Amino acid sequence: MRTLHVLVGVLLILVGYFGYLIYTQKIPCVTPISYGVGTYDGRVSVSEPEAIRLMHQAAAVWNKALEREVFVEGMSPELPVNFVYGPLQQTLDARDTIVGDIESAKAEQKVVANEYAALKKQYERAQKQGRATPAMKSELDTLLARYYELQKIISADVAKGNSLTYDDVKAGQYIFDSSGARIYVYGFENNKELESTLIHEFGHALGLGHVDDERSVMYRSDKSVATTLSPTDLLELTRACNEQKTLLSGILNS
Numbered sequence: 001m002r003t004l005h006v007l008v009g010v011l012l013i014l015v016g017y018f019g020y021l022i023y024t025q026k027i028p029c030v031t032p033i034s035y036g037v038g039t040y041d042g043r044v045s046v047s048e049p050e051a052i053r054l055m056h057q058a059a060a061v062w063n064k065a066l067e068r069e070v071f072v073e074g075m076s077p078e079l080p081v082n083f084v085y086g087p088l089q090q091t092l093d094a095r096d097t098i099v100g101d102i103e104s105a106k107a108e109q110k111v112v113a114n115e116y117a118a119l120k121k122q123y124e125r126a127q128k129q130g131r132a133t134p135a136m137k138s139e140l141d142t143l144l145a146r147y148y149e150l151q152k153i154i155s156a157d158v159a160k161g162n163s164l165t166y167d168d169v170k171a172g173q174y175i176f177d178s179s180g181a182r183i184y185v186y187g188f189e190n191n192k193e194l195e196s197t198l199i200h201e202f203g204h205a206l207g208l209g210h211v212d213d214e215r216s217v218m219y220r221s222d223k224s225v226a227t228t229l230s231p232t233d234l235l236e237l238t239r240a241c242n243e244q245k246t247l248l249s250g251i252l253n254s
Contacts, residue, residue, distance in 0.1 A: 028206040029066065029241035034074025035059060035081060035202075038182060043085040045093070046194060051083060054191060057227075058198035061217075062206060065229055065237060071202060079205055081183045081198070088171060088187030091164050098161045102154055109150040116143040172197040174204035181205060196225045203233070207240035 035055065040048050059071035071079075119140055126132040171193070173184045183201040188194040199217050211218045213232035229237070 027244050029070060029244040032069050032072045033079050033181075033205060034072050034077045035079040036074050036077035038077070038080025038082040040083045041085040044083045044089060044185075045188070046083075046191065048083075050191065051194070054195045055081060055198055057195055058202050061199050061227070061229060062202055062237075065234065066241070070206065079181050079183065081185065081201075083185050086184075086186035090187075092187055092189055095161055095164050098157050098164075102157045102161075105150050105154045105157070109147060109154070112143055112147045112150065116140065116147060119143065172201045174201045176205075192227060193225050195227050199227060200224075203237075206237070207244055208233075208236045209240075211236050 037048065037052060037055075040051070044051075046054075056073070059073075062071055063069050119136070123132055123136045123140060126136065170186055171188060172186060175182050175184070183198075183205070185194065185197055185201075188197060196217065200220075203218050208218050210220060211232045213219060213230055214224060215226060216230040216232045216236075217224065217226045217228075218233050218236055219226070
């Protein structure tokens with residue numbers, strides 16, 4: 001009986017030791033990774049509660065695929081997600097401002113064109129009746145000049161918008177170095193793009209690399225807005241998790 005107690009004691013120690021190794025190593029796909037908001041710049045185009053909700057949805061995509069919680073929300077997260085007002089968001093906001101200016105100018109131009117057309121009919125009738133006045137002609141010329149002025153403004157804004165480039169700017173980034181793991185989100189146009197970026201970067205945290213399939217979450221965060229895993233994503237997930245399990249076996253056998 002004493003020998004059995006000793007064996008049980010040794011077994012518990014070994015289980016505890018292996019559990020400690022697994023916990024301290026934080027092996028993706030094997031041990032849960034806690035996540036949460038790190039820094040949050042209030043200038044980003046989503047509220048913090050909405051950003052948190054989308055983080056939960058992104059984590060759930062991987063948890064569902066692996067049928068276990070590989071990502072869990074934590075108060076002191078091992079994987080902080082930092083929302084940064086970076087060059088990409090600045091460019092997107094500048095573009096939105098330009099688009100707004102163009103739409104306003106076009107709306108005013110339409111009003112001016114309608115006023116000009118109505119006044120021109122009145123002027124032409126007045127001319128036939130000998131009642132046309134210099135004031136009417138002056139007003140017509142003013143409206144026409146404003147129409148072409150607005151056209152120049154629109155053309156200038158279109159050129160300004162076309163000069164904006166953001167294809168080479170990252171939407172998000174996963175970093176793992178001596179300071180630990182972290183995610184940075186630099187910009188997005190809407191909630192779907194943000195969710196896609198979060199799923200993509202969480203994928204990197206699991207050890208997944210980029211794939212060539214444009215329909216996939218792991219294609220590139222700034223080139224894909226997928227929010228569901230493709231067969232290519234699932235193959236890459238299997239590869240990454242098998243690699244992590246091999247790493248675990250190496251730790252346990254060392």
